[in-house]
Amino acid sequence: MSTARSRRRRPAIPAFVTALVALVALTVAAGGEAAGPAEVKQPPPLPAPASFGPALVERVVSARVFHTRISVVRNANTRKIGRSLATLRPTWVTGLLRYRRGQFPTRKEARGWEEIRRIVRTYSPGSQFDVVLNALQYRTPKAIRTEMARMRAKLGNEGWFFDFLSSAFKKHPRMVRAMVNSAHAHGEWVGGNVFGLAKRRKLPHRVDFYSVQDAVFRLNLGEARRLASSKPVVYHLNNNPAHQRSGGCRFIEGLSTTRRKRLIKLRAFQQLQYGFRFSYPAYFPECQRARPRGPGSFLYSYNAFRDPPVADVIREMLNLYDFSPAT
Numbered sequence: 424m425s426t427a428r429s430r431r432r433r434p435a436i437p438a439f440v441t442a443l444v445a446l447v448a449l450t451v452a453a454g455g456e457a458a459g460p461a462e463v464k465q466p467p468p469l470p471a472p473a474s475f476g477p478a479l480v481e482r483v484v485s486a487r488v489f490h491t492r493i494s495v496v497r498n499a500n501t502r503k504i505g506r507s508l509a510t511l512r513p514t515w516v517t518g519l520l521r522y523r524r525g526q527f528p529t530r531k532e533a534r535g536w537e538e539i540r541r542i543v544r545t546y547s548p549g550s551q552f553d554v555v556l557n558a559l560q561y562r563t564p565k566a567i568r569t570e571m572a573r574m575r576a577k578l579g580n581e582g583w584f585f586d587f588l589s590s591a592f593k594k595h596p597r598m599v600r601a602m603v604n605s606a607h608a609h610g611e612w613v614g615g616n617v618f619g620l621a622k623r624r625k626l627p628h629r630v631d632f633y634s635v636q637d638a639v640f641r642l643n644l645g646e647a648r649r650l651a652s653s654k655p656v657v658y659h660l661n662n663n664p665a666h667q668r669s670g671g672c673r674f675i676e677g678l679s680t681t682r683r684k685r686l687i688k689l690r691a692f693q694q695l696q697y698g699f700r701f702s703y704p705a706y707f708p709e710c711q712r713a714r715p716r717g718p719g720s721f722l723y724s725y726n727a728f729r730d731p732p733v734a735d736v737i738r739e740m741l742n743l744y745d746f747s748p749a750t
Contacts, residue, residue: 474581475612475631475655479551480700482745484513485659485707487724488539489532490521495724496706501535505542507728508705511741512547517584517657517702521555524570528577536578551581558591558615564601571605581611584634588615592627603629614657620646630654635699636661639670640686644697651698658690659702664709664722671708675725684736691740700745703737 486508488496496504508516520528520536528536536552543550554574561567571583583606585591592599606613614632618624620643626633632655635647639661650656661670674683690701706724713720727734 472607472610472612472631474551474610478549479515479612480632480655480657482512482514482547482741483657483700483702484508484511484516484705485518485702486516486705487518487521487707487709488535489519489528490709490722490724491523491526492529492532493722495709495722496726497723498729499726501538502542504706505539507734508539509543509546511703511705511738513543513550514547515582516543516550516552517659518555518707519552520578521557521586522574523557524560524566527573533577553582553584553612554578554580555584555586557587558585558599558602559587559594561591561598561602562595564598567598567602568605571602575609575611582606582631583611583613583615585613585615587618588630588634589617589619589624589626593624596627599627600629603627617650620650628654632657634659634702637670639668639673642690642693644693647699648697656699657702658699660704660708662708664711667710669710671725672710674704674708675710676712680730680732683730683733687733687736687740691744694744701740703741705734705737 486504488494488501488504499507516539519539520532522528540550540552556570556574561570574580583602585602588599603613612631614630614634616634616636617626620635633650634657635642635650636659642658647656647658660674663669663671666672667676674686678686687703691703693699694701704725705727709722709724711720711722727737
């Protein structure tokens with residue numbers, strides 16, 4: 424090979440390649456290797472919203488009015504529902520709206536939501552409301568962020584309640600972390616149902632609260648107390664409306680008014696011993712019943728205000744074991 428050919432000029436290195444090499448050198452000099460796609464560090468966790476604190480869980484009330492576009496409170500409009508809930512002076516109304524993935528409030532539902540909140544806040548100005556979603560229906564961070572963004576734009580809810588939270592965390596932990604980040608980035612609180620307490624399954628520790636429910640009136644009180652030592656725990660009655668033998672259906676259709684009152688008094692008292700907060704069943708739980716005439720079935724919520732002795736005992740227990748918003 425001739426000397427002239429061996430000295431042939433090499434092609435110039437593109438500017439972007441030079442910049443990339445310099446960036447890698449700076450990264451190594453700073454104390455480590457350049458991170459690959461799988462090694463990109465997650466941003467630091469966002470702090471929990473300041474609005475979630477002891478005052479919020481003082482008087483918790485369960486109310487399901489719309490379930491996946493179905494109006495489930497029979498013989499009552501949203502004005503009447505709002506006035507009834509207001510008599511309980513709640514600090515937190517949980518479960519008012521529940522939606523499937525891809526569903527969003529209709530104009531009627533959004534108006535009902537606003538009317539109920541306005542009436543309740545006339546008597547309890549600081550009361551807050553959540554929206555319920557099924558965490559198992561979302562797999563990716565993008566899916567949950569999109570759903571939450573569209574929902575908050577329509578409703579302006581203060582918080583989120585995710586059913587099957589612990590199950591979703593086991594299957595899609597990145598999605599759950601994105602859910603928590605999205606809520607906290609917008610000043611909203613977030614939590615939901617956790618299952619498998621006896622098995623000590625791993626739970627998302629950055630949520631603001633855990634929710635537990637019983638199984639046909641049996642509640643794992645020891646595990647509820649263990650959870651409550653690290654995070655607020657809210658208890659609600661079992662709700663599995665498609666199954667007639669579930670605790671929710673039995674509460675509505677299998678118990679007498681006297682036995683309902685007895686169960687509510689028991690759970691209210693157990694709050695003191697085991698550290699959880701009771702979400703009192705105002706318009707909750709739900710059950711699916713066959714239509715008396717013709718095929719098909721309908722979904723409906725229990726209405727404590729059409730069972731006046733139960734509504735009275737809920738008020739009594741709230742005032743006995745739960746703090747008053749005025750104090």
